[in-house]
Amino acid sequence: MLRVTKLTDYGVLLLSQMADGDEREACTARDLADSTRLPLPMVSKIAKLLAHHGLLLSHRGAKGGYSLARPAHKITLAEIIAALEGPIAITDCLGHDDCRCEADPICSMRGNWDVVNHAVRGALEGVTLEDMVAGKKVTVPSFPLALASSGSERSGK
Amino acid sequence: MLRVTKLTDYGVLLLSQMADGDEREACTARDLADSTRLPLPMVSKIAKLLAHHGLLLSHRGAKGGYSLARPAHKITLAEIIAALEGPIAITDCLGHDDCRCEADPICSMRGNWDVVNHAVRGALEGVTLEDMVAGKKVTVPSFPLALASSGSERSGK
DNA sequence: AAAAAGAGTACCAAAAAGGTCCAGTTTCCG
DNA sequence: CGGAAACTGGACCTTTTTGGTACTCTTTTT
Numbered sequence: 155m156l157r158v159t160k161l162t163d164y165g166v167l168l169l170s171q172m173a174d175g176d177e178r179e180a181c182t183a184r185d186l187a188d189s190t191r192l193p194l195p196m197v198s199k200i201a202k203l204l205a206h207h208g209l210l211l212s213h214r215g216a217k218g219g220y221s222l223a224r225p226a227h228k229i230t231l232a233e234i235i236a237a238l239e240g241p242i243a244i245t246d247c248l249g250h251d252d253c254r255c256e257a258d259p260i261c262s263m264r265g266n267w268d269v270v271n272h273a274v275r276g277a278l279e280g281v282t283l284e285d286m287v288a289g290k291k292v293t294v295p296s297f298p299l300a301l302a303s304s305g306s307e308r309s310g311k
Numbered sequence: 312m313l314r315v316t317k318l319t320d321y322g323v324l325l326l327s328q329m330a331d332g333d334e335r336e337a338c339t340a341r342d343l344a345d346s347t348r349l350p351l352p353m354v355s356k357i358a359k360l361l362a363h364h365g366l367l368l369s370h371r372g373a374k375g376g377y378s379l380a381r382p383a384h385k386i387t388l389a390e391i392i393a394a395l396e397g398p399i400a401i402t403d404c405l406g407h408d409d410c411r412c413e414a415d416p417i418c419s420m421r422g423n424w425d426v427v428n429h430a431v432r433g434a435l436e437g438v439t440l441e442d443m444v445a446g447k448k449v450t451v452p453s454f455p456l457a458l459a460s461s462g463s464e465r466s467g468k
Numbered sequence: 469a470a471a472a473a474g475a476g477t478a479c480c481a482a483a484a485a486g487g488t489c490c491a492g493t494t495t496c497c498g
Numbered sequence: 499c500g501g502a503a504a505c506t507g508g509a510c511c512t513t514t515t516t517g518g519t520a521c522t523c524t525t526t527t528t
Contacts (some may be wrong), residue, residue: 157400185470235313243313317486372494
């Protein structure tokens, strides 16, 4: 159904939890597990992934913990998803080049999928962690996404 | 990876194949299977779904087949995805109301997920079948999606 | 040294995706 | 009328992906 996995769902929850509190204070996986009521192993797994992808900084040893690698308004949803689910690619075609399409003249749709993918990614890059923080409200203007649709000519590149 | 299923991928292929040919000529599942080189049972399954959701008209019996229910520029990618994968909802929360969020004050992010979801759906509604038809090129203008983002110059609430 | 963290991996169960098959029905055509 | 050509509606199965847990390191502080 074109949905994000629970990992991402939880990840955003964790991150927004961290962004909400003392920004430069490191908090432990256990703390996060407690405040979000998610199981510790899950939190641990997600934090590791986020740290590995540069969204969190980790401090090892006693008194260690995690902290945001950047201010909340510089972390986008697109990055979070990419960190927890891999690169955003709407179809299989877009990732690798060994799909049947290339041998097959029928599927010259690839370029078009690419545009769709770009549009979706753009939407996701437009939302930052700060926007998602509990209590805040994101406002979206009437939705101005204008794809050149159906036959209308548009100044290409 | 936030990707669409193969059903959808194939579905778009089938539909664009139909849109490409004689628009008001019914073509059989077998024809489609041949021209797209997809296995017949797959084509059959997908066509059934699309017909069931009003994107295709089906004509039963000998000399039967499928035809587009509407002109190609009136069928959006969002509809195709909805027909083949169910309603577009980025997170679990958005579909049903029995998620843990509602008992839990922590997750007031639901409204924000909703905005994200809306943005993605909007992007998908902006692309029609005609845009995807083989040979055509969709061009997208610089990408003007402007979500009110990151504490910067936000006006108002 | 001991305790409190994170790192890295391996593992498993449940759900979803991907795909096939078959027993009806409907319609056309000779 | 009877058969062939199509769609209809399911059931079914296999493989992959998710979701979640566990266990053994290594690092750091006290």
